[in-house]
Amino acid sequence: MSAYKKIWIDLDNTPHVPFFKPIIEKLNERGYQVVVTARDAYQVCDLADYFNISYKRIGRHYGKNKLMKVLGTLARAFQIIPEMLREKPDIAVSHGSRTQIIVASLLKIRSVIIYDYEHAKGLVLVYPTWVMLPDVIPDSGIKSKKSLVYKYHGIKEDVYVPDFQPDPVIRQELGIAEEALLITIRPPATEAHYFNPKSEELFEAIIEFLADKPNIQIVLLPRNKKQEHFVRELWRGLFQSGKLIIPDHAVDGLNLIWFSDLVISGGGTMNREAAALGVPVYSIFRGKIGAVDQYLADCGRLVLLEKSEDFNTKLILSHRDKSKAILRSNSSLRGIVDKIGELAEMPT
Numbered sequence: 001m002s003a004y005k006k007i008w009i010d011l012d013n014t015p016h017v018p019f020f021k022p023i024i025e026k027l028n029e030r031g032y033q034v035v036v037t038a039r040d041a042y043q044v045c046d047l048a049d050y051f052n053i054s055y056k057r058i059g060r061h062y063g064k065n066k067l068m069k070v071l072g073t074l075a076r077a078f079q080i081i082p083e084m085l086r087e088k089p090d091i092a093v094s095h096g097s098r099t100q101i102i103v104a105s106l107l108k109i110r111s112v113i114i115y116d117y118e119h120a121k122g123l124v125l126v127y128p129t130w131v132m133l134p135d136v137i138p139d140s141g142i143k144s145k146k147s148l149v150y151k152y153h154g155i156k157e158d159v160y161v162p163d164f165q166p167d168p169v170i171r172q173e174l175g176i177a178e179e180a181l182l183i184t185i186r187p188p189a190t191e192a193h194y195f196n197p198k199s200e201e202l203f204e205a206i207i208e209f210l211a212d213k214p215n216i217q218i219v220l221l222p223r224n225k226k227q228e229h230f231v232r233e234l235w236r237g238l239f240q241s242g243k244l245i246i247p248d249h250a251v252d253g254l255n256l257i258w259f260s261d262l263v264i265s266g267g268g269t270m271n272r273e274a275a276a277l278g279v280p281v282y283s284i285f286r287g288k289i290g291a292v293d294q295y296l297a298d299c300g301r302l303v304l305l306e307k308s309e310d311f312n313t314k315l316i317l318s319h320r321d322k323s324k325a326i327l328r329s330n331s332s333l334r335g336i337v338d339k340i341g342e343l344a345e346m347p348t
Contacts, residue, residue: 004033005344008089008109010080011038011055012097014223015269017047018160018253019095024053026337032344035087037080039099042223046250056083059099061224077102084109091344095156101126112343114336116156117268118142119288130343132336137291150339155292157269157276158332164254164277166326171259174245180217181261181319183210187231188266188285189223198286199266204234205308206264206284211238213317219245219256221270261320264305268293275301277326282315 007027009020017038024034036053038044041061048055058079062072076099084107092104092111104111105126113128118141131144135151142149176182185206188199210216218238222228228246238244254273257263263274263281268290274281275296282303283293289304296302303314 005091006033006035006087006089007340007344008084008087008092008100009034009036010092010094010097010100011036011044011048011053012041012094012099013039014042014044014047015156016095016097017044017051017053019156021051021053022160022163022333023337023340026333027340030337030341032341035089037083039076043250050250050252058083073098073102077106081107091340093340096120098123101128104128110343110346110348112340114156116272116292117290119290132339134292136295141291152332152335152339154329154332155272155276155296156332157272158329159336160333161254161273161276161326162328162330162333164258164326166258166322167252167255168259170251170255174219174247174251174256175242176217176219176245180215181317182217182219182259183317184219184221184256184260184263184270186221186263186265186267186270187223187227190227196286199284202284202286202305202308203266206305206311207235207238207244209308209311211235211243216317217243217245219247219260221253221256222246258326259322261318262316271302272296278324280316280320 009024011017011020024036027034036055037058038048038055039059040057045057059076062068080099080103084103089109092100092109094100095114101111101113101123111128112130112132114132116134118137130148130150132150132152134155135153136155187203190200210218220231222231232239235244253270254277257274257279258277260279263270263279264284265271266284268285271281271283272292282305284305293302297304305311305314
């Protein structure tokens, strides 16, 4: 293995930060040079700072408008090009960064796209060199040529959950009463291309459902400042009473999930993190259900809330036993790092 191979990783969205943290560390341990770029969107940069990841901040979020999304992707690509011309990476790796695919294609850099949601929309006429995905996604859901597809064991969250170490101070930091049942809720991604308005309806309905339940505190994790302003205005009284809480700084999501009694989320990553940790989790995502989430639902590790009537029949509000051990296995991480290294070493 050459110590001079350089790998470019692009952090495009919040879940990419904890996912790539152990991957970056393992690649560095093996002697690879890793250069990281990060988009200033959602909590990407805040989390990268929290995890002490060295990165170059390039680009930002351009809002919900589809045209602005396209223009923002292209603008960020042209901002990154000079940086990559200087760095000259041997391979580009991301978890679905459209910007990276464009730059890699223009600069003839071989690229690996990792994804875990087969219904995500790709780019037209611009493709990665290789694709990597969890082995629970069936071949029927894969559009890429099979010879260019690599599968890893487990799910994305299995890559970083084994390294997690609980820190109980988080409940005190957030002002959670000792006897309170803690529920962590992640609203749906209203600006994502896969957004379904029914998810937003379920989100508002679940807050109203829980509002009059005694001895409950809810930690809400908005996806951006616009969403935070919306919920603060909508439920001003619940925030004043301490029923609803929004952290004033980036927190370790896994730690918050572990010390929660249950999790409710309108997006995939937090649901799957909770499932990986063995925390009761409920999904209010109403887009196309991906193979990974369907697999977790079939295994009983994830409950799908499809309508507000499900709150009374499926939602269990009870304290969780937090003394259980966390499952430790690094097979998913090792498999991904081995494959990235192998591809980086392939002759051009």
